[in-house]
Amino acid sequence: MTSEHVDVLIVGAGISGIGAAAQLGMKLPDKAYLVLESRQASGGTWDLFRYPGIRSDSDMFTFGYKWHPWPSDQSLADGHMILDYLRTIAKEYGVEDKIRYGHKVTKADWDSDAQQWTVVAATDEGEKTFTANFLWSCSGYYDYDEGHQPVFPGVEDFEGTFIHPQFWPEDLDYGGKKVVVIGSGATAVTLVPAMADQVEHITMLQRTPTYVFSRPGRDPLAKGLGAALGLVPRFVPFKGLREKAGFEAIRWANIGVLVGSYKLARRRPKLVKKVIRDGVIEHLTARPGQPGLTKEEAIRYADEHFNPPYNPWDQRLCAVPDGDLFRAIRHGKASVVTDKIKRIVADGIELESGKKLDADIIISATGLKVRFFGGVEVHVDGKPVRVQDTMAYKGVLLSGVPNLAFTVGYTNASWTLKVDLVCEYVTNLLAEMAAHGYTEVVVERDPSVAASPFMDMEAGYLLRAQELMPRKGDRGPWQVRQSYLYDMKVLSADIRDSKELQFS
Structure with a gap:
């Protein structure tokens, strides 16, 4: 050879x-x-x-x-x-x-x-x-x-579609379907808002909550510098000295936020936890003339479904652009359930609390x-x-x-x-x-x-x-x-x- x-x-x-x-x-x-x-x-x-x-x-x-x-x-x-x-x-x-x-x-x-x-x-x-x-x-x-796939009792009885997002079927039709996403990590919080407008309803079923926070989909500093430098957000390299200097400023601003927020979370976890909680409540609360939760409902929802039992950055935080996950919840197209799976049945998932989630499609976003x-x-x-x-x-x-x-x-x-x-x-x-x-x-x-x-x-x-x-x-x-x-x-x-x- x-x-x-x-x-x-x-x-x-x-x-x-x-x-x-x-x-x-x-x-x-x-x-x-x-x-x-x-x-x-x-x-x-x-x-x-x-x-x-x-x-x-x-x-x-x-x-x-x-x-x-x-x-x-x-x-x-x-x-x-x-x-x-x-x-x-x-x-x-x-x-x-x-x-x-x-x-x-x-x-x-x-x-x-x-x-x-x-x-x-x-x-x-x-x-x-x-x-x-x-x-x-x-x-x-x-x-x-191969993705991480826990063994769920009764999964062989499910008559709908059961998939792991690592192996997404190209021909999957989820329009008008009832969907349950098992998991609460980055994949789950991405799937839920992306599918919400086309499904009948989508539920994020989690055993333990995750810290979720909203950040702008378009970087404010990049947007401002782009306007000042006459740039537009399109797929071309920054070639000039001004553009490269602008990029370095944006990059280091984001590094500063990453490093600073992580250090703050380790040193003052209660403060960071409160900031994240306040943001969730704000994003879940109804805007004038729009659907959503009352302030009291938003507080209860946040404390039940977005209140992890560990400190920020003990596990990775999940960022959602422009609060898209919370918007899907406000509009009633998505919901979060915090519970444990008892077994999967022909038409959904039975929970240990005694509740049942109906599902045509189950997505096991259970990790890597x-x-x-x-x-x-x-x-x-x-x-x-x-x-x-x-x-x-x-x-x-x-x-x-x-x-x-x-x-x-x-x-x-x-x-x-x-x-x-x-x-x-x-x-x-x-x-x-x-x-x-x-x-x-x-x-x-x-x-x-x-x-x-x-x-x-x-x-x-x-x-x-x-x-x-x-x-x-x-x-x-x-x-x-x-x-x-x-x-x-x-x-x-x-x-x-x-x-x-x-x-x-």
């Missing part, structure tokens, strides 16, 4: 992989690279998910790459806009020509004698092998082939299933690597595994903020190795550093997968803080001063 050799092999052609490839091509143009993508299209999440209303739940001025400004004032963007943005960048930076579609990486083995990786990919034509000096995993951390490194079997000199036995160095490298980097974004902020920092770090690391003729870099775990879960947010999908991910440390470069400002400092430090890195 013949092998194709490159300097850098990137796994995954989603937002992380496209960003990595573009940055590698710009900063190290002499490095030969390929991107292996298991699916037949680029875009990752934004191509996979096709459910109604799919959109970002982070502002696009931080979710877009900092080196290629998001070209619109629309802050929470629709999925197709994000996909267009990514694919435009892939073409503009020459990444598209380096992507090998239908290549599902199954195994990667580092050979210390040869100083290279041998990577096996499954394709329609059979297995193909590649060799690479450096391996960069950009496949995210969830399973594209984590699969770190895309399920790739990693070996070093023929010995299997248990990822959970490694410790992450700066959230980028794995202890004991040479010439391998991985990209995992933030859980409490825009994913791509971390992507950009990782890209800068890895390209700087590769440049340092090239400058000194190094062929291997490895970081060895410090046995005195105490280990803890890589992601300590209390989200269900992360708690279920703690044993599938590497560890993080309790200090120094082994920490993973979920902090952009911290990572800016840590990942921009001079690589030559990193005593943990061993070059050869």
Whole structure:
């Protein structure tokens, strides 16, 4: 079996992989690279998910790459806009020509004698092998082939349509139907308002409430600067100096809001909880001449259905553009029920409270299933690597595994903020190795550093997968803080001063 050799092999052609490839091509143009993508299209999440209303739940001025400004004032963007943005960048930076579609990486083995990786990919034509000096995993951390699906008693008795939003049927007709969405996360709060105008009624059934807040769909600062600079919100890159300066101002304003609100929530959770609650009540209360709840009804509704038993940012908050979820509730097209499922029956869901929800369609928006490194079997000199036995160095490298980097974004902020920092770090690391003729870099775990879960947010999908991910440390470069400002400092430090890195 013949092998194709490159300097850098990137796994995954989603937002992380496209960003990595573009940055590698710009900063190290002499490095030969390929991107292996298991699916037949680029875009990752934004191509996979096709459910109604799919959109970002982070502002696009931080979710877009900092080196290629998001070209619109629309802050929470629709999925197709994000996909267009990514694919435009892939073409503009020459990444598209380096992507090998239908290549599902199954195994990667580092050979210390040869100083290279041998990577096996499954394709329609059979297995193909590649060799690479450096391996960069950009496949995210969830399973594209399978979502998290709890077992609901009686689901086999349901006579309607039961679906998981990760596998949305293209021909699903929900017009005039009674729909129940199980879940209360970002997918659920997106689906409900997107479907509300076409269904008979849609219900969001949740076991536990989530913090939901409204934010403008179009960024006020971007809108104002766009008007001042004579820009219009359309899909073209910002080319002039004024436009780029304006984008940086908008980007840092949004970073400030992200960082500030997160810190405030951790330090004064009761205050943030009150602010979110007051916003929910305001959005549920009827406007003059419009349908809605009375103030008293809105208070009761908020306290029953939007009042989680945990503090803000113990789990991820959900943003809804221009209060669209609350508007659907005010207009009577949508409702929220907080209860537990007793069993699913032929025509709906029986609840533990004794109530029943009639349904023609049940959507199980019950979350993701984590699969770190895309399920790739990693070996070093023929010995299997248990990822959970490694410790992450700066959230980028794995202890004991040479010439391998991985990209995992933030859980409490825009994913791509971390992507950009990782890209800068890895390209700087590769440049340092090239400058000194190094062929291997490895970081060895410090046995005195105490280990803890890589992601300590209390989200269900992360708690279920703690044993599938590497560890993080309790200090120094082994920490993973979920902090952009911290990572800016840590990942921009001079690589030559990193005593943990061993070059050869």
